[in-house]
Amino acid sequence: MxxxxxxxxxxxxxxxxxxxxxxxxxxxxxxxxxxxxxxxxxxxxxxxxxxxxxxxxxxxxxxxxxxxxxxxxxxxxxxxxxxxxxxxxxxxxxxxxxxxxxxxxxxxxxxxxxxxxxxxxxxxxxxxxxxxxxxxxxxxxEERPVLNEREIDVLRGLRDGLGHAEIAKALSISVPTVRQRQGSAIHKLGAKNSHNALSLAVSYQLV
Missing domain, CATH: 3.30.450.80 (Transcription factor LuxR-like, autoinducer-binding domain)
Structure with a gap:
């Protein structure tokens, strides 16, 4: 935790x-x-x-x-x-x-x-x-989760309605890497899924 x-x-x-x-x-x-x-x-x-x-x-x-x-x-x-x-x-x-x-x-x-x-x-x-x-x-x-910039970049892509492939192309990384960073962000935020992770990230003013 x-x-x-x-x-x-x-x-x-x-x-x-x-x-x-x-x-x-x-x-x-x-x-x-x-x-x-x-x-x-x-x-x-x-x-x-x-x-x-x-x-x-x-x-x-x-x-x-x-x-x-x-x-x-x-x-x-x-x-x-x-x-x-x-x-x-x-x-x-x-x-x-x-x-x-x-x-x-x-x-x-x-x-x-x-x-x-x-x-x-x-x-x-x-x-x-x-x-x-x-x-x-x-x-x-204050139980404020800490995300790195790579994880935040992926969440920003999700916030903007991009799919995994589009995020991968925008960040010049692979789709598996996008999924890995998304999973890491979900874990750190204690979220149930990517949608919940994005909501929490916004509430914490991380994105």
Whole structure:
């Protein structure tokens, strides 16, 4: 689902994984009394299981920071006392160093926390992912699908009443390629068919 809203989702997740060697977790759309609408978690399974079973979320200083602050920081810079020893426990699972990004969109909180075992994240690494995540937050919270120009060109052709062959000729591509891009647009929009996809694209002002 979330890949519908984040541009080049697979590539971006691969880039994040290259620096977050111990994993990451990101959540979008946390309300005052509700869980996140969308969550991606690549932390070690044993740590996640322990964290959830013991309700560490309510004791975690990183969570306390991100729920009350917008911006980005290293875990080690958070001055809230870790009286329950959550961070030392996390370190035994490879989450020794980390950073967290938190943003608020439409009164809903979004966060990204990422970790590694060998060193602190650099200022540049934190800055890069703060900028990227801040750009993603409104897209995901507002659930605005992201289509590339190739997919939009095919939808424009459909909007103008062109058939597959006519669209292929206008774009100098093959008919199978037209169908592939149409199918991709339908998937990203969560549409039932091409007609529904076109209606949604128009409503989102994508075409």
């Amino acid at each position: 979330i890949e519908r809203f984040i541009p080049a989702y697979v590539t971006e997740i691969e880039k994040l994984s290259e620096i977050a060697l111990s994993g990451f977790i990101m959540g979008f759309g946390i309300g005052m009394s509700s869980k996140a609408d969308h969550v991606v978690n690549t932390y070690p399974a044993k740590w996640t299981e322990m964290y959830e079973e013991n309700d560490f979320m309510f004791l975690d200083t990183v969570v306390q920071w991100l729920m009350t602050t917008s911006g980005a920081t290293r875990w080690s810079s958070i001055r809230i006392p870790d009286v329950h020893g959550i961070r030392p426990r996390a370190a035994t699972h490879g989450l020794r160093y980390g950073a967290v990004v938190s943003q608020k969109v439409l009164r809903r909180r979004c966060f990204l926390a990422f970790s590694r075992n060998d060193r602190e994240f650099t200022d540049e690494e934190i800055s890069v992912w703060e900028a990227k995540f801040s750009a993603w937050c409104p897209l995901v919270v």
